[in-house]
Amino acid sequence: MEVNLFPLFLSLRVALTATFFAFIIGVPIALYLQRSKSRFASILETLVTLPIILPPTVLGYYLLVLLGRQSYIGEFLENTFGISLVFTPTGAVIAALIVSIPFMIKSATTAFGNIDPMMVQSARLLGRTEWNIFFTILMPLAWRGMLAGITLAFARAIGDFGATLMVAGSIPNQTQTMPLAIYDALLAGDRELANILVLIMTVVALLLLFAINRLEKYVGKRNRVI
Amino acid sequence: MLDVKLRKILSHFSLELNFKANKGITAIIGPSGSGKSMTLQCISGLEKPEHGEINLNNEILYSEEKKINRKPRVRRIGYVFQNYALFPHLTVEKNIGYGLQHLSKEDKNKRVEDILAKVELSAYKNRYPHELSGGQQQRVALARTLVTEPDLLLLDEPFSALDHHVKYKLEKELLTIIKENFHGIVLLVTHNMEEAYRLSDHLIIMDEGKILQSGERDTVFYQPRVKRAAEIIGCKNIFPINKSEGSDTYEVNGVPLNCKYTLREEPHYIGIYAQHITFVDKESTLTNTFSFEVVECIKGLHQSQLVIRVEKALTLNVSIPNHEAEKLSSDTNKVYLDPAHLFLLS
Numbered sequence: 001m002e003v004n005l006f007p008l009f010l011s012l013r014v015a016l017t018a019t020f021f022a023f024i025i026g027v028p029i030a031l032y033l034q035r036s037k038s039r040f041a042s043i044l045e046t047l048v049t050l051p052i053i054l055p056p057t058v059l060g061y062y063l064l065v066l067l068g069r070q071s072y073i074g075e076f077l078e079n080t081f082g083i084s085l086v087f088t089p090t091g092a093v094i095a096a097l098i099v100s101i102p103f104m105i106k107s108a109t110t111a112f113g114n115i116d117p118m119m120v121q122s123a124r125l126l127g128r129t130e131w132n133i134f135f136t137i138l139m140p141l142a143w144r145g146m147l148a149g150i151t152l153a154f155a156r157a158i159g160d161f162g163a164t165l166m167v168a169g170s171i172p173n174q175t176q177t178m179p180l181a182i183y184d185a186l187l188a189g190d191r192e193l194a195n196i197l198v199l200i201m202t203v204v205a206l207l208l209l210f211a212i213n214r215l216e217k218y219v220g221k222r223n224r225v226i
Numbered sequence: 227m228l229d230v231k232l233r234k235i236l237s238h239f240s241l242e243l244n245f246k247a248n249k250g251i252t253a254i255i256g257p258s259g260s261g262k263s264m265t266l267q268c269i270s271g272l273e274k275p276e277h278g279e280i281n282l283n284n285e286i287l288y289s290e291e292k293k294i295n296r297k298p299r300v301r302r303i304g305y306v307f308q309n310y311a312l313f314p315h316l317t318v319e320k321n322i323g324y325g326l327q328h329l330s331k332e333d334k335n336k337r338v339e340d341i342l343a344k345v346e347l348s349a350y351k352n353r354y355p356h357e358l359s360g361g362q363q364q365r366v367a368l369a370r371t372l373v374t375e376p377d378l379l380l381l382d383e384p385f386s387a388l389d390h391h392v393k394y395k396l397e398k399e400l401l402t403i404i405k406e407n408f409h410g411i412v413l414l415v416t417h418n419m420e421e422a423y424r425l426s427d428h429l430i431i432m433d434e435g436k437i438l439q440s441g442e443r444d445t446v447f448y449q450p451r452v453k454r455a456a457e458i459i460g461c462k463n464i465f466p467i468n469k470s471e472g473s474d475t476y477e478v479n480g481v482p483l484n485c486k487y488t489l490r491e492e493p494h495y496i497g498i499y500a501q502h503i504t505f506v507d508k509e510s511t512l513t514n515t516f517s518f519e520v521v522e523c524i525k526g527l528h529q530s531q532l533v534i535r536v537e538k539a540l541t542l543n544v545s546i547p548n549h550e551a552e553k554l555s556s557d558t559n560k561v562y563l564d565p566a567h568l569f570l571l572s
Contacts, residue, residue, distance in 0.1 A: 118311035121272050124298040125305045126325030126374060136324075140315045 003196055006173050007181035008204070014089060014177060015158035018096035022104040022153045025097075027146075030108030031138070052102045059098055060166025067091070067167070085167075092168035092175055096157035103156055107149025111142035144219050151212050155205075228378055228411050232268055232278030232288075236261065241268070241275075241435040251404070251412040253426035253443075255419060256458060261435040262415040263308075266380045269413070270305050271298035283377055304371030308383045310363050312355040318342075318366050319351040325374040341373045344407055360388045361396045368400065372407050379404070381414045385421060393421075401425060419460050423447060431455045449487060453495045453571045462543040464497040464571065476570070479539040484513045486565040493570035500531070500545040502567040505559045514563040518542075519556050536561055 033045050051059055067085045068074045077083045085091045115138065123133045161179040168175040170184060178201055185194040228247040233240060241261045254262050267273040269280055271287065274295060280288040282303075287296050313321050319338055326334045342348045345365040355363055364384060371379065384400065385393050404412060416422050422429060423443065430440040431450075438455040439446055450456040456464055465478040475482050476496050483496060506515055521541070522533040530551035532544040542561070546554075 116309070116311060118307045118309060119313060121298070122305065122307065122311040122370075123313075123324070124272070125270060125301075125303060126370070127299045128324070128327070129299065132327075137313060 003193065004173070004181075005200075007176050007178045007197070008200055010089065010092075010176070011158055011178040012204075014092045014096050014164075015154055017093045018100055018157040019104075019150060019154045021093070021097050022101040022157070023146075023150060026101050026104035026149075026153075027108050030105045031112055031134075033105070034109050034112040048102055048105050050102075051099055056099055056160060056162030057166060060095060060163035063091075063095060063098065063163065063167045067094070087167075087169045087171065087175060089168065089175055092164050092177060095163040095167040096160050099160050099163050100153035100157040103152035104146075104149045107152070108142065108146050111145025111149075112138065114145060115141050144216070147212065147216050147219065151209075154208070158205075227281075227283065228269070228413075229281040230265075230269060230278075232275035232280060234264065234268060234273070234275040234277075236264065236435065239435045241265065243278075243435075243437060245430055245437055245440055247411050247413060247428065249409065249411055250427040251414055251425055252428040252430060253414045253416060253422035254430045254432055255416055255422045256432035258417055260432045262417075262432055263382055265432070266305070266382055266413065266415055269378070270303045270380060271296060271301050302374075302377045304374065304376035304379045306364075306367045306371055306379070306381045306384055308386055310355075310367035310387070312363055312366055312370070314355055317352050317354055318347060318358070321355065321366055322370045322373055324370060337373050341369045341407075345369045345403055361392055361399070364388070364396065364400070365403070368403060372403075377410050379408055379410060379412045381412065383416055384414070385416075385418070397421065397424060431458055433458060448567075449569050450497070451489060451491070451569075451571060453497075456495075456497050456569070456571055460499075461497045462500045463503075464495050465540065467493060467496055467570075474565075481516065481537050481540045483563060483568060484565045485568040485570055487569060489570040489572060491572040493572060495571040496568055497571055498542075498563055498568050500543045502564060503542060503544045503546075504562050504564070505546070505550070505554060506562045508558050508560050510560060510562070512562055514565055514568075515560040516563075517556065518559075518561045520554070523551060525551070534561060 029044070029048065033041055064086060065071060066073060069078060069084070069086070074085065077085065085094060119137060119141070120133055123137050128136065159179060160177075161183070164177055165180060170176045170180040172184075176184065178197060182194055182197045182201070185197060230246070231244045233242050238259075239261070241264055243265060254265060256262050264273060268275045269287070275288065275290070277290045278288070279286065279291065282301070286292065286294050287301050288294060313324065316324065319342070322341060323334050323338045326337060329337070339348070342351055345368065347362060347365055347369070350358060350362065355366065358366065385397065388396060414422070414425055426443050428441065429443050429446040431438045431446065433454055438452045438458070439450060446455075447459060450459055450461065453464060467476045467478060468480075469477050470493075471477060471482060473488075474486070475484050476493070477483070478496060485496060506512060516536045518534045518536045519538075520532055521535050524531045525548060528548060529545050530548050532546065532551065534542050534544055536542055544561075
């Protein structure tokens with residue numbers, strides 16, 4: 001039988017994109033949270049942890065309300081750029097990003113926190129700028145600790161069901177990701193398709209875990225820490 | 227010249243400093259938590275004082291009044307941290323070259339090679355910090371700073387992370403490296419008096435954020451002027467003066483002590499180091515000789531620590547070599563408190 005692999009590729013695309021943005025957005029937030037002792041920082045910290053605690057459907061609902069056509073943001077995007085986020089793959093990416101970014105931020109905050117502050121002070125006194133220190137000291141030293149966060153974020157993103165369903169729906173060949181396609185197949189009574197999709201997901205997950213393990217070992221070898 | 231005037235409020239006390247330091251090594255000593263490290267951090271710009279002005283070679287680094295607070299990276303200050311803070315992911319060579327990024331590759335390599343040879347680490351240039359001994363790590367940290375040719379070198383407890391048996395050797399090495407390769411001002415922070423004495427030319431004694439006394443090393447060590455300063459330096463015999471008799475005799479618990487030095491302020495205490503108390507023959511006619519009895523004697527490896535009772539009135543701590551302690555007898559000896567070694571304290 002012919003298996004439609006669209007959900008697999010969509011899932012991979014959505015999860016990779018979400019993880020990429022989780023990294024880009026999460027790292028600066030983590031650095032800020034690690035350094036700042038302000039009230040705002042502690043509020044922000046609670047806020048970014050919230051998606052771990054909240055059920056994905058609740059998150060999805062919030063996103064729907066926030067980005068939907070009735071909201072200010074949704075209306076603005078629709079009227080100015082003609083962009084609609086709800087029920088699109090972009091919506092799926094946003095849903096995946098929100099559910100996965102806490103893991104990225106948590107691990108990056110810990111990774112930055114494990115760096116001896118004297119190391120940064122030393123670098124400053126040796127004449128380097130903050131940007132330069134970020135790339136020559138902070139990232140190389142925190143990179144290994146962040147890998148765990150990247151893995152978790154990716155796993156959470158590719159596995160999301162609730163938030164994605166609320167925001168992006170489950171439109172076949174448009175926004176239907178693997179978890180949704182599996183549920184769909186099961187609902188339709190197509191056990192065979194469900195089995196195949198589940199098997200594919202399992203193999204993909206195993207392959208990714210293996211790759212990440214190898215990468216961690218490689219980085220570990222390069223990144224000698226006392 | 228370094229000229230520091232600053233005030234910074236800390237959690238338990240406020241740091242209030244006013245001192246100058248010239249070429250050579252100035253040691254800042256004081257108990258832990260007295261604000262020594264914070265002083266270095268304010269000078270280097272890692273911490274910002276609330277008031278005052280910091281001047282280095284006529285250049286203002288910080289001034290509250292003129293709203294100047296130069297960034298650490300432009301202050302030309304070398305800082306060797308207690309734990310050395312070497313970059314664990316970079317080799318010795320790259321650690322040392324880290325502060326030379328403004329130079330061309332050839333110049334940078336040449337400077338790094340030069341300093342590596344001077345600190346005798348050329349063979350280790352491709353090693354990582356964790357592959358080095360504590361002493362080698364210290365030399366890398368020193369080289370990393372010296373190679374940038376700073377105007378001021380700050381050393382924060384440089385020997386506290388090292389094993390006791392290698393300390394002496396490393397102290398000597400450090401001193402040689404600094405004397406041969408650095409001609410600016412050095413501030414050394416330590417809580418170890420012996421270390422401070424061996425390494426420094428000038429001394430600043432600090433407690434709870436304030437400077438108690440500062441000046442030329444021997445003067446500060448041998449003639450402390452404030453009771454707390456004497457305690458910090460390690461003087462174990464400090465007594466309140468009951469009354470003064472004449473210009474140079476002070477009575478303590480009924481024992482008249484003759485002191486060669488005077489004090490500008492009104493003296494309240496008199497002190498002497500345990501190591502400066504000696505014993506003389508009973509027939510001696512020197513001033514400040516008294517009968518005594520030994521209350522306690524603890525024999526150490528080389529020195530014995532005695533507690534003696536002078537004229538049945540005054541308890542003194544004494545430190546003398548073991549062979550002298552063995553021969554000591556209150557029947558044939560008297561204790562001698564050299565008037566030149568007694569000091570008055572306010």
